[in-house]
Amino acid sequence: MNGPHASGSHVVIVGGGxxxxxxxxxLRDLGHRGRVSLVSEEPDEPxxxxxxxxxxxxxxxxxxxxxxxxPDEYARRDIELLLGRAVAGMDLRTRTLTFADGGEIGYERLxxxxxxxxxxxxxxxxxxxxxxxxxxxxxxRLAGVLTDGARVxxxxxxxxxxxxxxxxxxxxxxVTVVEAAAQPMAPIIGAEPAAWLRRWHSGRGLEFRCGTTVxxxxxxxxxxxxxxxxxxxxxADVVVVGVGVVRDTAxxxxxxxxxxxxxxxxxxxxxxxxxxFGAGDIVCRHTAGRCRPTGHWTAASDSAAxxxxxxxxxxxxxLGEDGFFWSDQAxxxxxxxxxxxxxxxxxxVSGDFDSGKFVVHYTEGDRLTGVFAANAPRDFLRGRLxxxxxxxxxDEVRT
Ligand SMILES: Cc1cc2nc3c(=O)[nH]c(=O)nc-3n(C[C@H](O)[C@H](O)[C@H](O)COP(=O)(O)OP(=O)(O)OC[C@H]3O[C@@H](n4cnc5c(N)ncnc54)[C@H](O)[C@@H]3O)c2cc1C
Numbered sequence: 001m002n003g004p005h006a007s008g009s010h011v012v013i014v015g016g017g018x019x020x021x022x023x024x025x026x027l028r029d030l031g032h033r034g035r036v037s038l039v040s041e042e043p044d045e046p047x048x049x050x051x052x053x054x055x056x057x058x059x060x061x062x063x064x065x066x067x068x069x070x071p072d073e074y075a076r077r078d079i080e081l082l083l084g085r086a087v088a089g090m091d092l093r094t095r096t097l098t099f100a101d102g103g104e105i106g107y108e109r110l111x112x113x114x115x116x117x118x119x120x121x122x123x124x125x126x127x128x129x130x131x132x133x134x135x136x137x138x139x140x141r142l143a144g145v146l147t148d149g150a151r152v153x154x155x156x157x158x159x160x161x162x163x164x165x166x167x168x169x170x171x172x173x174x175v176t177v178v179e180a181a182a183q184p185m186a187p188i189i190g191a192e193p194a195a196w197l198r199r200w201h202s203g204r205g206l207e208f209r210c211g212t213t214v215x216x217x218x219x220x221x222x223x224x225x226x227x228x229x230x231x232x233x234x235x236a237d238v239v240v241v242g243v244g245v246v247r248d249t250a251x252x253x254x255x256x257x258x259x260x261x262x263x264x265x266x267x268x269x270x271x272x273x274x275x276x277f278g279a280g281d282i283v284c285r286h287t288a289g290r291c292r293p294t295g296h297w298t299a300a301s302d303s304a305a306x307x308x309x310x311x312x313x314x315x316x317x318x319l320g321e322d323g324f325f326w327s328d329q330a331x332x333x334x335x336x337x338x339x340x341x342x343x344x345x346x347x348x349v350s351g352d353f354d355s356g357k358f359v360v361h362y363t364e365g366d367r368l369t370g371v372f373a374a375n376a377p378r379d380f381l382r383g384r385l386x387x388x389x390x391x392x393x394x395d396e397v398r399t
Contacts, residue, residue, distance in 0.1 A: 015113035016040020019280025026308030148172035157184030161242035338370030
């Protein structure tokens with residue numbers, strides 16, 4: 001599909017996050033001599049997102065600590081930064097990108113690494129009280145309202161929601177977590193580990209309303225009222241919504257690229273168009289009839305390394321996608337890899353739930369499908385390596 005490799009060509013990378021910076025760095029590491037331009041709609045130099053719901057939110061790490069590269073690295077490695085420029089459209093035929101504020105930039109090879117945005121709830125538009133979290137600016141705004149005694153409602157008990165809930169508790173807030181599933185993170189880690197997670201956090205002051213959703217919401221002078229499907233009402237000074245992400249695909253589809261939940265790419269990051277690649281959270285891969293969107297840090301970083309290799313025509317690094325992610329929730333370091341399908345059996349293979357230090361293996365028959373650990377990084381790694389040894393089998397069971 002692609003012509004000769006791109007060792008001297010102008011590569012434009014759209015996006016200012018992890019996948020963009022890692023692609024640019026990997027291109028230079030692999031000896032790319034041509035121009036590299038990184039275009040981001042954000043005004044800030046690229047930064048890492050995981051701290052936004054953890055140390056940055058709590059103020060224990062500042063802007064300088066979460067940069068994805070030293071400020072002088074871009075100049076030293078001849079990576080051109082175009083900040084505060086949103087790309088609004090593209091023409092595949094003329095290989096031109098159009099900026100939202102006017103003007104154009106041409107490319108010879110294009111990498112789309114535009115990430116994802118929080119899914120918005122129509123009844124909870126962003127306001128002084130209602131927060132969504134994706135950017136450093138979002139995190140700073142939220143930090144400003146997580147004050148001692150504030151009533152905080154977190155909608156969605158996925159990993160970002162729980163991290164924010166823990167940070168709010170550490171700030172002395174009174175926190176209620178509303179979750180549609182029967183237990184926090186249950187769709188990912190399965191019923192029994194999720195029931196443990198709820199007990200753990202309840203013991204540290206989080207209040208849960210699970211198996212229900214927000215049906216109606218209203219701003220009142222004294223707070224935001226949330227009417228839940230279970231008939232209860234939550235009144236909050238601060239509402240944080242963490243109910244997943246959406247990917248901006250309209251401008252990519254309009255240009256003629258194949259899109260679905262994200263930009264459809266193959267294993268190496270190639271899209272349906274010659275000379276256009278995708279990296280990071282914007283990507284979804286379609287294999288074995290399933291759509292697999294990218295959504296975690298390690299997968300985003302690995303996909304960038306693969307795209308750089310594909311651009312330069314060198315063999316891809318051996319980085320199988322195994323669905324790994326971590327989440328730091330107050331005194332818990334959670335790690336997960338593989339899959340925990342509803343049909344799998346979850347068995348604690350080391351430690352125990354009560355101590356908050358354990359490893360769970362998920363199995364179907366005698367086949368390992370996933371590993372989940374709390375505060376047990378070494379044993380987790382052992383399980384992860386065991387999974388890696390049977391990687392094709394993991395791919396079959398991932399949803
Ligand atoms: C608060 C938070 C905490 C997280 N914690 C963890 C964690 O603990 N563990 C884990 O595994 N993962 C975590 N993640 C996920 C991880 O950070 C993401 O997977 C990763 O950031 C994806 O990188 P990316 O470069 O693909 O996308 P992003 O980081 O989203 O970067 C995309 C960039 O593209 C820019 N952009 C978008 N559209 C355009 C356009 N049209 N023109 C120009 N620029 C554009 C965006 O503004 C942004 O700068 C967390 C994410 C968040 C938000």
